[in-house]
Amino acid sequence: MPEGDGPSILVVCAHPDDECLGAGGAIAVHANAGIPVDVLCLTGNDTRNRELKDAAHVLGVRHMYCSFREDFDVDESLKREVVDAILLSRPEIVITHSPMDYNRAHVTCSHLVDEAVEWASHVTLYPDAHRVKRVYHMEINSLHSRPQVMLDIGAVYGRVVKALRKHISQMDRAGGYYLKFYDARTALRGVQSGCDRAEAFRIVLPEHAGPFYPKNATSRLV
Ligand SMILES: [Zn+2]
Structure with a gap:
């Protein structure tokens, strides 16, 4: 069970290095502020999980949930694993991939999180x-x-780059593509939002459907 009753964050990603590329700044900013951040990664192997743990250590991640699945094994059967992580970490917010991503595993992960967030809240289950x-x-x-949302990550950018470099097996791909891309994307988002560096997000308010939620009770709609 998590330490303390304050807010916490769970990052759910498809591959080791996605946590850095998508939310490395968000993880480091909140860890710096004393807000616990846990990471669940749905695929991995010995090498990549070792790199992932090294990167997570640099970013200040509290609990790291690793997996030994290959990419093509990411499917709907993983929902329970995501639910378990939510029930253990009890996060106020979850950060995950966009359903508009070009990568099929990222899209699958995003849909799994949607479903898992709903199921984790079922008091009947x-x-x-x-x-x-x-x-x-x-x-x-x-x-x-x-x-x-544009999260100002200027103060932690160097730390995210250091964490990203821990993913040694990925860093030489396509002439250091990932480092170049993270550099360029966070600079672009910084220009757009008036700071040096930023990570961009879209927010979803989960739909909690069904008669399972006492907290859905209300006496009026406006
Ligand atoms: Zn990925």
Whole structure:
């Protein structure tokens, strides 16, 4: 169970290095502020999980949930694993991939999180049901056309680059593509939002459907 009752964040990503590329700044900013951040990564192997743990250590991640699945194994059956992480970490918000991403595993991960957030809140299924307040969609290679939140990551940018470099097996790909892209994208988002560096997100307010939620009771609509 998590330490303390304050707000916390869970990042759910498809591959080791997505946590840095999409939300490395968000993780470091909140860890710096004493807000616990946990990460669940749905695929991995010995090498990449070792790199992931090194990167998570640099960013200040509290709990790291690793997996040994290959890419093509990411499917709907993972919902329970995401639910378990939500019930353990009990996050106020979840950060994950965008359903508009070009990468199929990222899209699948995004849909899994949507479903898991809903299921984790079912008091009929889990005595320790937990309700996530908001889901944030991060950017990796596909940029949001209409971002709603630009998080100023100027103070932690160097730390994210250091964490990204821990993913040694990925850093030489295509002439250091990932570092170049993270550099360029966070600079672009910084220009757009009036700071040196930023990470962009879109926010989803989870739909909690069905008669399972006492907290849905209200005496009026406006
Ligand atoms: Zn990925």
